[in-house]
Amino acid sequence: MSERERARLLDAFDSNWIAPFGPALDEFEQRLTTLTDRPAALATNSGTAALHLALRCVGVVRGDTVIVPTVTFVATANAVRYQGAVPYFVDVDPRTSNLDAALLEPLIDRLSRAGRRPAAVLSVDCYGSCADHSTIASICERHGIPYVVDAAESIGASHRGHPSGSFGDLAVFSFNGNKLVTTGGGGALLGSERHIERARHLATQARNPGRHFDHDDIGYAYRLSNLSAAVGNGQLDRLDELVAATRAVHARYVDGFADVDGVRVQPIDADGRGNGWLSVIHLDPQRHRTPDEIAEMLDGHDIEARPTWRPMHRQPVHAHSEFSSTGVADRLATTGLCLPSGSSLSESDQDRVIDLVTRSMVAPLGRRRERAGHVAVPAPPPIPAAFAPNNRVAS
Ligand SMILES: Cc1ncc(COP(=O)(O)O)c(C=O)c1O
Incomplete structure (x- = not known):
């Protein structure tokens, strides 16, 4: 962290926007859309939450199969399970640890023949390097399968001149404390106006506009706070x-x-x-x-x-x-x-x-030291x- 993040945070604090709404949050989402060449962005309180919303928005439901590279952080696979779907793991490219695109189409064909057409492909940009998105996206498009990208680790990276976060129907960033850009915990979902509008509704407890607390769906408390977004703005200044x-x-x-x-x-x-x-x-x-x-x-x-x-x-x-x-x-x-x-x-x-x-x-x-509590x-x-x-x- 630098003086810049500190100043942004104190400005937001002094403005008294201490909620998952406010000018810093609007600015953060706007900057993320610009950074990723997307029509819209939703800031969330974790990357995991954004992954969950992404799968829900592309229509993954109980019993579905979602293709996931086996090398990733557990949150990727967990998000599939949150929806009651099952992950089908795929091996990775030895150069990058990212999904081996050569395995994808034969697997989709095999699953489709067995009556289990995948409901989504969820690939990952491992360790900050983009997967082979052009190949994976064209396979998904050919088969009419939604493509979601877990770009949790790859903000600021690019593939064929296009920025991380710009690939797939929806993409996800994480701003966890260990990430290159952090809000001290947070994430974002990037995609079309339609998807982001739906995700924003779900992330806000699916509350309808109006005076009363009326809810038309099972939603979540997944929004990022204005204070965290202020830190994120300071970090984006330094991306x-x-x-x-x-x-x-x-x-x-x-x-x-x-x-x-x-x-x-x-x-x-x-x-x-x-x-x-x-x-x-x-x-x-x-x-x-x-x-x-x-x-x-x-x-x-x-x-x-x-x-x-x-x-x-x-x-x-x-x-x-x-x-x-x-x-x-x-x-x-x-x-x-x-x-x-x-x-x-x-x-x-x-x-x-x-x-x-x-x-x-x-x-x-x-000699190796034995650690207490080693699992x-x-x-x-x-x-x-x-x-x-x-x-x-x-x-
Ligand atoms: C590949 C990957 N996916 C998802 C996540 C989850 O993000 P968060 O910790 O913000 O929920 C992380 C990191 O934490 C990650 O590295």
Whole structure:
């Protein structure tokens, strides 16, 4: 946060618009429509809420099937379940961890033949890089299936010259505290006037205009507050600066690990221009270093790093769902580690990270500390003998 966000917040506070209505909120929504070339935007109190509204607005109902990439944060799959629908997980592209577009049409055909035409495709822009939206959108259009984009992580990114948030019938941003642009908790839904009007109604307890509290549907309390939107306006003022900073962090990792055997930095510009929200490295399994071990070692130096998203088909809560697998997501889950990537990460702190990871690839890691309260999760499958060619670590 900078002085700018602080000033915006205090202005909103002093204006006494302490509600999910007000000038800062109107400005925030207007700026989001401009940023994403959309007719309309609705600011919500989380990205998860926006995902739920998106699925409801495109008509997903109980018993429907929704196609979702298996590599994502759990909120994507949960939103499908909120509607009583079932997610059908699909494997991902090894370059980007985003939905493998080549798997989509055969799956739609197979499900349609079985009388289960998907009610929506819900793809994700993983770690801040856009999915192959042009391919996915044209497949959805050909089959008349609504396309929803979980762009929670990719504000400021682009695909084929079009901004993140502009793809799909509806797209969703998250402004959670860990995102590139944050309102301290919040989200947004972007789309047509018709969809956004419906979503706004549902997000406001489906209350009809007028003096009385009359409600014509089951709605939700999903609006963002004017105060949070004020912080968001301050952040949007700095969007270019924030994206430049996280992209610079990624570039520094690329340079820093260029000559390190066994470490590959995941590209952020494979299907467009990523925002560098999270920099991900992959460890060559043949070097016998797991992401957990490296994260544990970094933790010992007060540096937070996390293994990449555990795929949804491996999550206890979603493991019973169907899954179209090529083996890529399972393989990436055994190699991927998210490194510190914040827009305020200093060069010297980042050099420490690079140095520690580099040294750990050659030196013994030492004894692992056992953590209190560690929750056991199902182990991923064994590491295959060799990386697939497109995953191979350059030497
Ligand atoms: C891919 C993805 N989808 C959805 C969400 C949910 O957003 P929120 O935390 O704002 O509800 C997040 C992040 O939190 C996310 O990373």
